[in-house]
Amino acid sequence: MSYLLKRFGFYLLTAWAAVTINFFVPRMIPGDPVQALITKQRGQMTSESVRSLYVLFGLDKDESLASQYFSYLGQLLRGDLGLSFTFFPTPVAEVIGDGLPWTVGLVGITTVIGFLLGTAAGAVVGWRRGTWADSLIPVTTFVSSIPYFWLGLVAIALLTGPGSFFPASGAYAIGLVPNWDWQFIGSTVQHALLPAFTILVSSVSGWILSMRNMMVTVSSDDYVTVAHAKGLPERRVMLAYAARNALLPNVSGFALALGFIVGGTLLVEIVFSYPGLGLQLFQAVGAKDYPLLQGIFLIITLSVLLANLLADVAYLALDPRTRREG
Amino acid sequence: MRTNPKALTGLVALGFFALMAVVGPWLAPFDPSERSSALLQPPSAEHWFGTTHLGQDIFSQVLAGTRSVVLVGAIAGVVATVLSVLVGVTAGYLSGSAGEGLSALSNVFLVIPALPLIVIITSSLPETSNLTIALVIGLTSWAWNARVLRAQTLSLRRRDYVEAARANGESAWRIILFEIMPNLTAVIASGFVGTVLFAVVSEITLAFIGVSDAGGWNWGTVLYWAQSQQALAQGAWWWFVPAGLAIALLGTALSLVNFGIDEYVNPRLRNRFSMPGVRMRVGFTPVLPQDPKLAQKLETS
Numbered sequence: 001m002s003y004l005l006k007r008f009g010f011y012l013l014t015a016w017a018a019v020t021i022n023f024f025v026p027r028m029i030p031g032d033p034v035q036a037l038i039t040k041q042r043g044q045m046t047s048e049s050v051r052s053l054y055v056l057f058g059l060d061k062d063e064s065l066a067s068q069y070f071s072y073l074g075q076l077l078r079g080d081l082g083l084s085f086t087f088f089p090t091p092v093a094e095v096i097g098d099g100l101p102w103t104v105g106l107v108g109i110t111t112v113i114g115f116l117l118g119t120a121a122g123a124v125v126g127w128r129r130g131t132w133a134d135s136l137i138p139v140t141t142f143v144s145s146i147p148y149f150w151l152g153l154v155a156i157a158l159l160t161g162p163g164s165f166f167p168a169s170g171a172y173a174i175g176l177v178p179n180w181d182w183q184f185i186g187s188t189v190q191h192a193l194l195p196a197f198t199i200l201v202s203s204v205s206g207w208i209l210s211m212r213n214m215m216v217t218v219s220s221d222d223y224v225t226v227a228h229a230k231g232l233p234e235r236r237v238m239l240a241y242a243a244r245n246a247l248l249p250n251v252s253g254f255a256l257a258l259g260f261i262v263g264g265t266l267l268v269e270i271v272f273s274y275p276g277l278g279l280q281l282f283q284a285v286g287a288k289d290y291p292l293l294q295g296i297f298l299i300i301t302l303s304v305l306l307a308n309l310l311a312d313v314a315y316l317a318l319d320p321r322t323r324r325e326g
Numbered sequence: 327m328r329t330n331p332k333a334l335t336g337l338v339a340l341g342f343f344a345l346m347a348v349v350g351p352w353l354a355p356f357d358p359s360e361r362s363s364a365l366l367q368p369p370s371a372e373h374w375f376g377t378t379h380l381g382q383d384i385f386s387q388v389l390a391g392t393r394s395v396v397l398v399g400a401i402a403g404v405v406a407t408v409l410s411v412l413v414g415v416t417a418g419y420l421s422g423s424a425g426e427g428l429s430a431l432s433n434v435f436l437v438i439p440a441l442p443l444i445v446i447i448t449s450s451l452p453e454t455s456n457l458t459i460a461l462v463i464g465l466t467s468w469a470w471n472a473r474v475l476r477a478q479t480l481s482l483r484r485r486d487y488v489e490a491a492r493a494n495g496e497s498a499w500r501i502i503l504f505e506i507m508p509n510l511t512a513v514i515a516s517g518f519v520g521t522v523l524f525a526v527v528s529e530i531t532l533a534f535i536g537v538s539d540a541g542g543w544n545w546g547t548v549l550y551w552a553q554s555q556q557a558l559a560q561g562a563w564w565w566f567v568p569a570g571l572a573i574a575l576l577g578t579a580l581s582l583v584n585f586g587i588d589e590y591v592n593p594r595l596r597n598r599f600s601m602p603g604v605r606m607r608v609g610f611t612p613v614l615p616q617d618p619k620l621a622q623k624l625e626t627s
Contacts, residue, residue, distance in 0.1 A: 010430065010434075014437050028452065141581045141582070142578050147530060147531060147573060150566070153570070156558050213588075259437060259440055262442075264441070266441070285537060294446060301442070
């Protein structure tokens, strides 16, 4: 239990660091973005929302840095992330709320599937080294060097078009209203297939490589030789002895690599115009929508921290040594 | 290293890209931003990679863009490597709360998603140039190497030769610089190569979503225009294929160099001893018959 508590403390520290970065970064923005927005909206903003944006950007010159920081923290705790510039006057929290389910659905599911598939393939390739399986390695190296978004562009060029089964953009057919009937779910799955496939192809190769290298290292350890000497079936030695131990660094690697992967997959959303956080990030950069940018960064960081906590629980289940007290 | 074909291939390819970074802008047959009347032309003898919607030559854009890509990759790689050595080795060598604190710091930077962080910082900066982008990437992407270096330093710190140096009264600085650092060279080199790869992909990604050096070209800017002008819907495959392949080739070259370093450090990963027909079972030493007749007999049986 103390292991999990320690991890939890670390994630709290990281969340605080992300919030603090979010507090200081907007201070570099040149000029007064809020004033520019007020001019653009010609007085349609309530004084309350102007005030909230000033706190967000740290433009309150009368207050000290410390009191600015605490009013910012207080605002965050109330769930107030400011107003989006692009979707004015919708609050940032609401805009993100619209995009988050799509991202969690697409990126979350494909990342986990990619990890499982890649690890399984890597275990086999690592176990059968010196055979044809080794020729997979140069291919996976090449594929893992391709940026996710470019693979998406190629997929769109090759597989979509008039008359194709795969739609090139969006998350569901135009004209459908999101609800839980079969027509809508079917359309959602149809739209998600190609982006999901793109993420899978580029993320799987990384897992294959790391799992393969761990398998190669582990399989020359003494306990594997002993298992062989005992005459255990090959399958059993591979899965229950070598793979079981090679898996541990891969699981902790999964937690650490999550931040990188999520960044890459957000771009797949941009390419496919998939209405998740990635597309919103793209729109926010184009429109210089700072509150939305900050909000998205914060939400992505918190989601990654949560996923890390889940990976820790999985590690705890896999490795009995971490459960030992003391 | 000389006998490692993977690393050699990677180094040759890297040399090619470095050369292009220097001479690319001069070799380019056209000014990459210059418009012409040849709008959206497929590849031809005059325009090797075709043209854009404004009649710009894509071959020149890709050539001229190499410089920015290599420059940002190199600067970010150096900045991140220096930081990771400072943080990682210090955290590994110091015991107690100072080491723990530095280690926690690098873990925090590791867990925060790097790309969204780089995006919010660069888009908040007053101006974006190749240098500022490289610095932001370098300052945010050192954590992985710091972690690896700390683990390695921790294991070196208690080795006999380090204890001996300490017993001889050598100063901490001398021990770190002359006893520990030489044994970290391979780890540092592989970390540098990995960071360059990350920096290159990050820069291109940033340019693709619209954050790039004002007025300059890189492979991501080419892709940005291809995407925003709906190159795909117009069937202009030549607009995005060359830049993407260039990224993948540079990435593969860097990965190959890293494989070479990995195999140099960890001999178990080497494949040099595998021969056709001999199934290597790790943990067993294959005994090969020397007599050719016997070998033939074994094969036919």
